[in-house]
Amino acid sequence: MATITAPTPIPATLGGVTPDWLTDILQSRYPGIVVEHWEVVYLRNSHTTKYQVKLRLNDIGRAAGIPANVCLKANWAQFDSKDICRLEARFYENFRRLVDFPAPEYYFASWADDASGQGFVMMEDLSVEGGKFGHSTDHMGVEEAARGVASLAKVHGAFWDSPTLHAADWLPVSMVTTTDSEQLRMMYPFAEKNHAKAEYQSFLPSWIKGDLSRLHVLYDALTKFATTQEQGPYCLVHGDSHQGNSYVRPNGERVWLDWQLVRKGRPIRDFTYFILGALTIEERRANERDLLNHYRESLIATGAQNVPDLDMLWESYRRWPPYAMQAWIANMDEWGQIGAHIVERIFAAGEDLKTVEALGVTF
Numbered sequence: 001m002a003t004i005t006a007p008t009p010i011p012a013t014l015g016g017v018t019p020d021w022l023t024d025i026l027q028s029r030y031p032g033i034v035v036e037h038w039e040v041v042y043l044r045n046s047h048t049t050k051y052q053v054k055l056r057l058n059d060i061g062r063a064a065g066i067p068a069n070v071c072l073k074a075n076w077a078q079f080d081s082k083d084i085c086r087l088e089a090r091f092y093e094n095f096r097r098l099v100d101f102p103a104p105e106y107y108f109a110s111w112a113d114d115a116s117g118q119g120f121v122m123m124e125d126l127s128v129e130g131g132k133f134g135h136s137t138d139h140m141g142v143e144e145a146a147r148g149v150a151s152l153a154k155v156h157g158a159f160w161d162s163p164t165l166h167a168a169d170w171l172p173v174s175m176v177t178t179t180d181s182e183q184l185r186m187m188y189p190f191a192e193k194n195h196a197k198a199e200y201q202s203f204l205p206s207w208i209k210g211d212l213s214r215l216h217v218l219y220d221a222l223t224k225f226a227t228t229q230e231q232g233p234y235c236l237v238h239g240d241s242h243q244g245n246s247y248v249r250p251n252g253e254r255v256w257l258d259w260q261l262v263r264k265g266r267p268i269r270d271f272t273y274f275i276l277g278a279l280t281i282e283e284r285r286a287n288e289r290d291l292l293n294h295y296r297e298s299l300i301a302t303g304a305q306n307v308p309d310l311d312m313l314w315e316s317y318r319r320w321p322p323y324a325m326q327a328w329i330a331n332m333d334e335w336g337q338i339g340a341h342i343v344e345r346i347f348a349a350g351e352d353l354k355t356v357e358a359l360g361v362t363f
Helices: 018-025 059-065 082-092 142-158 163-166 183-195 216-226 270-280 282-300 312-317 321-329 341-352
Strands: 035-045 049-057 068-074 107-113 117-124 235-237 244-246 252-255 263-265
Touching: 018 035, 018 107, 018 117, 018 312, 049 059, 049 082, 068 082, 082 107, 082 117, 142 235, 142 252, 142 270, 142 282, 163 312, 183 216, 270 282, 270 312, 270 321, 270 341, 282 341, 312 321, 321 341
Parallel strands: none
Antiparallel strands: 035 049, 049 068, 068 117, 107 117, 235 263, 244 252
């Protein structure tokens, strides 16, 4: 696999992000390219930075197929985001580059091999295309959810049990990395704030209503299942596959964004996380097994071999809701995705699927 460490250092803050800097860093891939000027279109500078600019390129840049409108993504807010930006940059360079894939087009990626965890990606600016960014408040419906799981099947099938995947020793293994296994403990103060709200107390099941700490027990049981008992080949896992991290192109194709939790793992993590949040409780109850079968058939259609049978996938599906439980109960609305109705859907699924019992937990 390619190892493209930054030939020109990636700035720590936005002050160093200029047309001259972009020219310098791009020339390692596009010799002679010049960014003559840019116009700032939009800036979102939070735990990661999304900097949309309109470029004026010289003839070499235009001949390379780089569009005028691009999105520059890195950590320029100096937020303690660990290595998620480096991880995303390596995903684009080491996986996205190789295949036709339901993720944004990109034109350059590099990263720093130091404690900063910094990574940089220049990708297409989807906002100019005329499609629709997903959001937690969208009502997706069953037909669109079916298209969504088929898109996830393309993600998983692209590197299903592949030598490229197995050789990526830099890629974290799902639920083995502490970013996964300790996620609830890291985010627990936010979960406590939501747990105390009357709205949340009105729908949480009895086992957790009065004692949020019980979620640690259930989540640890999921971690044990995922790391010692779950079966089947590994694939590339998005890791954060809620509909707010997706975009539907004008032609109807759903692509997946924010590859900062990309993993080597088993696919039901993504399927469960997507379905439990995207569908209403009634839609999920009536269609979840059919959607799981549709997902499996779509995965096989990619050429994936030794795909677990439907019953085995179902038993994994029953056990994965705690990942979504802890992720969404710790979500704060001011971060951009509205969460209470998603949390209600997820905990209802846990009750319907008897997840507590399936993971061998008693309260």
